[in-house]
Amino acid sequence: MIDLDSKLGDVKAAYDAPEPTGMTMNDPGARLRLSHSTLELLHSCERKLQKIKLLHNPYAKEDTPATVFGKAYGAAAQLYMILRTMGETSAVALESAIWEAFIKYTPFLEDEQRFLERLIFCLEAAVPFHEQKLMEWEIATFNGKFAAELSFCLNINEKYYYVGYLDLVLRNRRTKRYAVTDYKTTAMRGEDLTPNYKYSDQVIGYSIILDAIAGEQLADFDTNYWVNQISGSSKTSLYEPKFHSYTFPKTLRDRFEWFTKIYLDVNYLQTLEPLEAYPRRASCKAFNRVCQFFNDCQFTSSDLPAAYVEDTTDYQFTYELDDLFQDHQRRLNILMTTAGV
C-alpha cells in the first residue's frame, strides 16, 4: 500500500502518538489531514480513502518492504548530502548515512527485492552519484539551517488541510536556479523513467516553501527527482542499482494549477461527505498486493466513524490556501502584464 503521510513523520508518530480527543471524524470540529498520498488514494478508490481516513480501521497501518526501504534510503541519502556539505569526508558521511538507514529501517520488513543488506549496498553505490550532484548543486539555507526535511501545513478550510515534507531545496551552482528535490526508490523496470515523474505534482506542491527561501520574485524553479532504481531480483541485478536524476523546469503557473487541483479535490470530498457515498473502484490489486479491505469492503452496516486524533505536529511553515491562491493570481497577472500578454 502507498505511504499515507509523511516520510519521516510515521517514525515519529510511533513514539509521540497523541491521545484520542473523545471526538470522532464525524464531529464538526474534526479536521482531515490530506497529503499527496492521501489524494492519490482518493483518485484510486474513494471507498479505500473512507476506510482508512474516516472509518474505524481494525487493521494495522499497512507498512510494506517498499515503503520502509524507500523511507530509510531517502533519509540516509539526505544525511549524506548534508554531512558532505558540512565538510565531512565521504567515508564519514557514508558511515553516518548507513547508521541512519539502520535506525530508519523500521518496522523491519523485507522481501526478495528490498532488504537491509541491499539498502546498505545502494547507499555505497550511490556515493559517485551524490559526489557528482554535490559538484552541480548546493543545499540552500533557511534561517541559518540547511533546507532539508522541511514540513509545511496548508490550511484549505476549517475541516481540510494538506501537509507535506520536502527532502531538499538545492541551488544550482552554475545557473543559480532553485530546485525542490525528492528522493525516490522504485522497482519499476525501464531505462527512461521520465514519464513517471515529469508531470507528477507532488514536488510542485512542496515548492510553496520556496517563496520563504528564495523570495517571492522567483517565478521559475526546478523539480528534481533523484531515483534509486532497484528493479530485478536476479543475483546480478540485486547488486546493480541504477541512479537517475530528472530535472523539470516549473513555473508559478504550475503551482497555481496545483492549488486549483487541491480546491477541486476538496470540493469533491465535500460533495461525498453528506451523501456518505464513497465509490468503489477496481483498484483492489496494486503492486501485486490485494487491498486489505477486499473481504469486507461491501459491508457498510459495520462502518463506524474513526476516533479523531488531533494533529499536534509543529509544522515549520503554515499557509492559507485562499491567501496563496490570490497572491499567485496577482503575481501571474503582473508577469503577464510585464510580458505584454
Ligand code: SF4
Ligand atoms: S477492496 Fe477494492 S473497492 Fe474495496 S476499498 Fe479496497 S480497492 Fe476499494
